[in-house]
Amino acid sequence: MKIDPEIFRVLADTDIRLKDCPTLIKPYYRTKKEYRQMLEEDTKELSELQSVLNASGQYALLIIFQAMDAAGKDGAIKHVMSGVNPQGCRVYSFKQPTEKELKHDFLWRAVCQLPERGEIGIFNRSYYEDVLVVKVHPEILDRQNLPDMKAGTDLWEDRYRSIRELEAHLHRNGTRIIKFFLHVSKEEQRKRLLERIDIPDKNWKLSLADFEERKYWDEYMDAFEKCLLATTTDNCPWYFVPADDKNNARLIISSVILKTLKDLKLSYPHATKKHYHQLEMLRKKLEE
Secondary structure (H helix, E strand, O other), rough: OOHHHHOOOOOOOOOOHHHHOOOOOOOOOHHHHHHHHHHHHHHHHHHHHHHHHHHOOOOEEEEEEOOOOOOHHHHHHHOOOOOOHHHHHEEEEOOOOOOHHOOOOOOHHHHHOOOOOOOEEEEOOOOOHOOOOHOHHHHHHHOOOOOOOOOOOHHHHHHHOOOOHHHHHHOOEEEEEEEEEEEEHHHHHHHHHHHHHHHHHHHHHHHHHHHHHHHHHHHHHHHHHHHHHHHHOOOOEEEEEEOOOOHHHHHHHHHHHHHHHOOOOOOOOOOOOOHHHHHHHHHHHHOO
């Protein structure tokens, strides 16, 4: 079944209520075998498009993942990007900021990790943490030691504006940005957290802090909702991905990435006349 990525795009200047957005939809695959075939086809096509992206050197692709814990960010990155060339793709996971990072503005540490033209960059969490986690826990602002800064409406609006301006600047300079919000239900998260307890090989994934954050579920949903509305734009859109079905989510994510790359209409660079003559000279020498 063909997936239309536009269904999941958060449009600028429109309203969105996460409580009305599904976390589970009818799957695009009928069997697990069909899912694996669909994903394999997508990863093969993505590999081919990445090769052209790298050769052309005109654009960079930045993919941002944001979600609640256990929504499937790591698995999506692992499976959807399994076919790309590691030399042209970098994944960066943002943890709590270091002391050095706290001495800079909240965008600085992410800017340092941006992909070069010709590369794919993946942010597992990102600068959006500073309008999500920090908004839910404004006491974190004390560590940032900002001048005359209070956790009022103006602060968040200023940060939304800073993000929009950064992303607009990157877009003008050749970086295409895709932002995924993996929308998982609280009940599905509960099941996945229990699985991390029950399966020994997954114990390391769960901490007390993950459990504690569930208490702030409504606050996070409100923060995500306001963030999506304030920072989705025509050029740098958000996509909400129903994430209770991990396989379906991965197919949706891969379809968005493929469409974004196809829309660039990239091609391999053509040899100049001078380069062509050099190639012919090399051919003759190699054939001697």
